[in-house]
Amino acid sequence: MQLSGRIVLEDRICDGTIDFGETIAGIEAGAGAGEYRGERIILPGFIDIHVHGGDGGDTMDGVAGIDRLARYHLRHGTTTLLPTTMTRPWPEVMDALRAVAEVRSRGLEGGPDIAGAHLEGPFISPQRLGAQPPFAIEPSLPLVREALATEVVRVVTIAPELAGADAAMRLFAQSGVRVSAGHTRCSFEQAMQGFATVRDAGGIAGATHLFNAMGGVEGRAPGLVGAVLQDRDAHAELILDTRHVHPANFRIARDILGDRLLLITDAMRGAGLGDGESELGGRAVTIRDGIARLPDGALAGSLLTMDAALRHAVTASTGLAHASRLLSGNPARYLGLHDRGVLRAGMRADIVVLDAGLQVREVWVAGRQVA
Amino acid sequence: MQIVIRPDRNTACATAASLIASQLNTKPASVLGLATGRTMESVYDALVDLHEAGAVGFSAATSFNLDEYLAIAPDDPRSYRSTMDRLLFDRNDIDLARTHVPHGSGPGSGGAAYEALIRDAGGIDLQLLGIGENGHIGFNEPLSSFASRTREVTLAPATRRQNAALFDGDEDAVPKRAITMGIATVLEARRILLVVTGRAKAGILARAVEGPVTAMIGATALHFHPDCLVVADEDAAGNLAEREYYDAMAAGSQEP
Numbered sequence: 001m002q003l004s005g006r007i008v009l010e011d012r013i014c015d016g017t018i019d020f021g022e023t024i025a026g027i028e029a030g031a032g033a034g035e036y037r038g039e040r041i042i043l044p045g046f047i048d049i050h051v052h053g054g055d056g057g058d059t060m061d062g063v064a065g066i067d068r069l070a071r072y073h074l075r076h077g078t079t080t081l082l083p084t085t086m087t088r089p090w091p092e093v094m095d096a097l098r099a100v101a102e103v104r105s106r107g108l109e110g111g112p113d114i115a116g117a118h119l120e121g122p123f124i125s126p127q128r129l130g131a132q133p134p135f136a137i138e139p140s141l142p143l144v145r146e147a148l149a150t151e152v153v154r155v156v157t158i159a160p161e162l163a164g165a166d167a168a169m170r171l172f173a174q175s176g177v178r179v180s181a182g183h184t185r186c187s188f189e190q191a192m193q194g195f196a197t198v199r200d201a202g203g204i205a206g207a208t209h210l211f212n213a214m215g216g217v218e219g220r221a222p223g224l225v226g227a228v229l230q231d232r233d234a235h236a237e238l239i240l241d242t243r244h245v246h247p248a249n250f251r252i253a254r255d256i257l258g259d260r261l262l263l264i265t266d267a268m269r270g271a272g273l274g275d276g277e278s279e280l281g282g283r284a285v286t287i288r289d290g291i292a293r294l295p296d297g298a299l300a301g302s303l304l305t306m307d308a309a310l311r312h313a314v315t316a317s318t319g320l321a322h323a324s325r326l327l328s329g330n331p332a333r334y335l336g337l338h339d340r341g342v343l344r345a346g347m348r349a350d351i352v353v354l355d356a357g358l359q360v361r362e363v364w365v366a367g368r369q370v371a
Numbered sequence: 372m373q374i375v376i377r378p379d380r381n382t383a384c385a386t387a388a389s390l391i392a393s394q395l396n397t398k399p400a401s402v403l404g405l406a407t408g409r410t411m412e413s414v415y416d417a418l419v420d421l422h423e424a425g426a427v428g429f430s431a432a433t434s435f436n437l438d439e440y441l442a443i444a445p446d447d448p449r450s451y452r453s454t455m456d457r458l459l460f461d462r463n464d465i466d467l468a469r470t471h472v473p474h475g476s477g478p479g480s481g482g483a484a485y486e487a488l489i490r491d492a493g494g495i496d497l498q499l500l501g502i503g504e505n506g507h508i509g510f511n512e513p514l515s516s517f518a519s520r521t522r523e524v525t526l527a528p529a530t531r532r533q534n535a536a537l538f539d540g541d542e543d544a545v546p547k548r549a550i551t552m553g554i555a556t557v558l559e560a561r562r563i564l565l566v567v568t569g570r571a572k573a574g575i576l577a578r579a580v581e582g583p584v585t586a587m588i589g590a591t592a593l594h595f596h597p598d599c600l601v602v603a604d605e606d607a608a609g610n611l612a613e614r615e616y617y618d619a620m621a622a623g624s625q626e627p
Contacts, residue, residue, distance in 0.1 A: 356385070
């Protein structure tokens with residue numbers, strides 16, 4: 001197959017033609033691109049490492065819900081994703097992990113690649129639940145081992161200040177799981193200690209939806225945000241839906257973290273369904289004017305898609321090549337998926353084609369057109 | 372020089388807008404050279420559409436307009452400053468303090484000051500141009516030196532006739548003097564994008580692109596620029612003789 005247009009490479013943009021089968025054979029600058037003149041923009045497929053739901057489906061629903069949310073986000077350019085669990089009673093969480101494992105091993109015909117699961121909770125602070133329901137528990141090693149036994153957990157969100165968190169983070173990190181601090185009241189010192197634990201165990205540390213469900217930066221208390229911003233290795237997820245994070249905070253994170261920043265959707269079941277009633281973690285959610293809220297008014301996950309996150313990054317004056325790294329290259333590197341995230345010869349042909357308005361026109365997964 | 376011909380005015384202006392968006396998406400802190408005129412109104416409409424669709428941001432950009440009437444206050448609705456605010460600057464997220472329109476009086480006025488501002492901003496990355504029916508770019512009327520810099524000029528009668536619409540059709544109300552970037556100033560931009568639409572421009576476009584280089588037609592100076600793209604609609608391209616070659620060039624995206 002060949003696609004011509006404006007091709008977004010890791011560090012620059014060029015007009016040209018991309019030649020691919022299941023993997024990319026080559027990219028030729030200049031050839032045949034004239035008629036498109038920026039009206040067809042070709043990027044690597046988006047990689048969403050934190051997504052609960054969409055189009056009525058939720059990871060906690062099991063196989064059918066995962067299938068549904070995955071196909072919805074595929075239409076918005078996501079070619080790799082980590083279905084993300086909610087803080088629910090432990091048996092339900094385990095059921096959800098097993099469902100993700102089943103979908104991953106079976107594969108989604110004509111769908112995106114399910115690269116594993118993001119275990120968000122229940123190892124979080126009961127005082128920083130955000131929209132998570134109150135089933136937070138301490139991360140005992142037997143539970144960690146049970147989760148690891150599914151061999152599907154790729155990212156875990158954990159509050160570093162919890163009793164037992166240190167041992168749990170070490171075990172997750174040793175098992176190749178990315179350990180992301182989040183839904184936490186941890187201090188700067190606790191955060192740095194957590195990062196060190198993860199690093200010493202050979203892992204990569206991060207922060208879950210930076211700025212949300214954590215304390216802020218204060219004069220004498222930099223908190224988790226300060227820890228992430230001044231660390232040299234820690235990564236951070238960010239929800240760029242214009243509701244969860246102020247654009248100025250996005251620019252700060254973008255300019256300081258560089259390629260350690262990853263955009264996520266954190267989308268919930270109601271994404272793509274419009275205004276109305278929905279559900280998150282067993283609780284009623286009302287969606288009005290494009291915002292999902294719990295009855296108490298708290299934000300209940302996002303209705304974001306990755307292509308919309310790209311547009312928000314671009315309108316915040318992030319160059320397109322840079323924005324593409326936030327959505328594809330950085331998450332691929334964070335997860336250790338070295339076969340994708342960048343348009344380059346030899347990489348998987350996971351490709352999104354956008355029009356001049358940055359709306360999704362085509363989606364290709366491993367060289368096959370799926371949307 | 373490369374020529375891309377689009378079926379109609381809207382498509383041509385959308386192409387121009389997407390090229391400007393591409394420039395900003397490649398370098399958000401780009402310095403844009405901007406122009407006024409009826410074709411530009413459509414280009415700016417298309418650019419605002421792209422901004423509202425989330426496809427381009429202006430918050431880090433800087434702009435320099437080509438020209439401005441003299442003896443008209445910037446806040447007069449007929450000034451190019453007011454026109455630019457209305458057409459573009461008030462409709463996107465550009466920082467107004469980083470938008471520049473030359474002016475002839477008051478602090479920071481005059482050609483040398485304007486040139487210094489452009490220089491201090493790092494030079495123009497992409498210069499958007501229209502063409503007058505007499506072939507001018509900016510207000511560089513016939514016989515403007517190819518070495519001209521930003522300066523005050525006397526408008527040609529043809530230009531004042533052409534622009535009378537903005538002055539309720541009253542040609543005498545059109546100012547006689549203006550300040551404009553010079554041709555040499557324009558040629559210093561890293562890239563140039565000339566957008567031409569409408570049957571009324573077919574004759575001058577053919578002379579500008581295919582005729583001999585002459586100071587009588589300021590736009591012929593664009594042949595001395597290494598990266599100049601002309602986007603025209605079918606109406607404006609109607610008198611071009613080498614159409615077949617231009618289409619082949621566009622299809623292959625090859626520079627001559």
